Amino acid sequence: MPDVVVIGAGVVGAACAYYAARAGLEVTVVERGSVASGTTGAGEGNVLVSDKEPGPELDLALLSNVLWRELAELGGFEFEAKGGLVVAETGEVQRALTGLARAQAVEHEVVAPEDLPRYEPHLATGLAGGVFYPQDAQVQPMLAAARLLRHGAPELRTGETVTGFLRSGDRVTGVRTDRAEIPAAAVVNAAGTWAGEIAELAGAPLPILPRRGFVLVTEPLPEPLIRHKVYTAAYVTNVASDSAGLESSAVVEGTPSGTVLIGASRERVGFDRTLSIPVLRALARQAVELFPVLADTRLIRAYCGFRPYCPDHLPVIGPDPRAPGLYHACGHEGAGIGLAPATGHLVARLLTGAETGLDLRPFLPDRFAGETS
Amino acid sequence: MKHETEFEISFDGGPVPARQGQTIGAVLHAAGIRSWRTTRFGGRPRGLFCGIGVCFDCLVTVNGTPSLRACQTEALPGDEVTSG
Numbered sequence: 097m098p099d100v101v102v103i104g105a106g107v108v109g110a111a112c113a114y115y116a117a118r119a120g121l122e123v124t125v126v127e128r129g130s131v132a133s134g135t136t137g138a139g140e141g142n143v144l145v146s147d148k149e150p151g152p153e154l155d156l157a158l159l160s161n162v163l164w165r166e167l168a169e170l171g172g173f174e175f176e177a178k179g180g181l182v183v184a185e186t187g188e189v190q191r192a193l194t195g196l197a198r199a200q201a202v203e204h205e206v207v208a209p210e211d212l213p214r215y216e217p218h219l220a221t222g223l224a225g226g227v228f229y230p231q232d233a234q235v236q237p238m239l240a241a242a243r244l245l246r247h248g249a250p251e252l253r254t255g256e257t258v259t260g261f262l263r264s265g266d267r268v269t270g271v272r273t274d275r276a277e278i279p280a281a282a283v284v285n286a287a288g289t290w291a292g293e294i295a296e297l298a299g300a301p302l303p304i305l306p307r308r309g310f311v312l313v314t315e316p317l318p319e320p321l322i323r324h325k326v327y328t329a330a331y332v333t334n335v336a337s338d339s340a341g342l343e344s345s346a347v348v349e350g351t352p353s354g355t356v357l358i359g360a361s362r363e364r365v366g367f368d369r370t371l372s373i374p375v376l377r378a379l380a381r382q383a384v385e386l387f388p389v390l391a392d393t394r395l396i397r398a399y400c401g402f403r404p405y406c407p408d409h410l411p412v413i414g415p416d417p418r419a420p421g422l423y424h425a426c427g428h429e430g431a432g433i434g435l436a437p438a439t440g441h442l443v444a445r446l447l448t449g450a451e452t453g454l455d456l457r458p459f460l461p462d463r464f465a466g467e468t469s
Numbered sequence: 470m471k472h473e474t475e476f477e478i479s480f481d482g483g484p485v486p487a488r489q490g491q492t493i494g495a496v497l498h499a500a501g502i503r504s505w506r507t508t509r510f511g512g513r514p515r516g517l518f519c520g521i522g523v524c525f526d527c528l529v530t531v532n533g534t535p536s537l538r539a540c541q542t543e544a545l546p547g548d549e550v551t552s553g
Contacts, residue, residue: 315528316525352510397523
């Protein structure tokens with residue numbers, strides 16, 4: 097009998113499995129699809145501190161940033177510590193960016209407009225400046241998840257769907273799947289955008305909903321044109337927004353294979369995978385505004401995914417008092433890749449009864465008490 | 470006797486027979502040329518993979534224009550195709 101069953105083989109589930117195994121626990125991972133088949137495989141691989149408002153999520157991101165660098169030592173996946181450049185279109189926006197950077201108190205460099213080409217030679221002219229965050233990084237999340245699972249989960253059960261929980265009174269004592277019953281001392285819900293369904297099965301609902309995003313991929317460029325993760329200040333506003341309508345802002349970056357990834361759109365349209373030409377058009381236009389050189393570059397594909405968001409835009413990390421034995425590690429919205437190691441680390445500490453070293457209260461599932469999901 | 474819709478293109482300097490309506494990918498394939506590019510890290514050979522314009526594995530340079538999909542580009546008389 098495993099000590100822990102982790103539901104979900106995305107990067108968050110993989111990190112939970114990895115850190116739990118490192119703490120000496122025996123872990124089984126159950127995944128209804130395949131490794132990284134949900135939101136992990138549909139993003140850009142952001143490991144960002146730059147886009148976080150000061151507060152609990154930034155604290156989590158800073159911890160995670162350090163942990164990603166350690167995990168990168170495992171090898172087997174791309175991790176690029178290339179830094180992020182946030183740019184401002186106007187002086188007013190630049191003042192806001194500079195103010196945010198000061199409040200965040202993370203490592204940064206304020207970049208004057210005339211210095212922008214030193215960071216990004218192909219950036220559009222006429223921008224009002226920017227802020228460079230050396231800690232921002234990019235990871236190949238699918239390979240990272242696979243690598244963490246290899247280290248952390250001797251038993252990985254893919255293509256197996258959790259259909260219910262084993263209970264002893266209120267207590268969760270394992271999971272029931274479409275193939276077996278798996279008793280375990282604890283269960284971790286790392287089902288990402290579908291974690292609300294899992295929570296529902298435990299009679300402990302969580303208000304996690306999908307926020308759709310598209311990413312465009314260009315043909316591979318012979319020479320890298322874009323050195324850092326580059327995005328406009330509007331991205332920070334959009335990340336924190338509560339709007340249901342389409343929001344998009346350019347997030348542009350190169351990858352080691354030569355392609356350029358272009359995000360990021362946000363829409364609340366349920367689990368609708370229909371390709372949206374207006375969204376793709378908006379993303380392409382914004383990317384070309386930022387990097388005019390991309391106007392001559394062809395797109396070779398687009399993909400979409402669903403960020404798991406909570407009403408307060410914070411993840412859900414911690415034990416569920418409604419179902420003792422059940423722990424949540426989900427609801428990271430667009431920051432799941434970046435926040436995965438810290439989440440896994442904290443869940444492993446909780447599972448072993450160790451001090452977490454970070455105030456978990458803002459992330460606990462209890463905070464939704466009284467809300468309808 | 471050579472049919473009038475048959476012509477030649479060049480591939481990396483050498484002549485390759487072509488027929489009207491063929492893509493460059495088809496011309497190369499028919500001539501037994503299976504790969505004309507390597508991956509940037511592993512140096513693995515690449516040529517036609519999907520054959521329908523999706524994968525961008527079969528890129529060639531045609532008359533100086535780089536990064537064209539061989540499977541989507543029609544061969545025309547006198548085309549100078551280069552690999553890489």
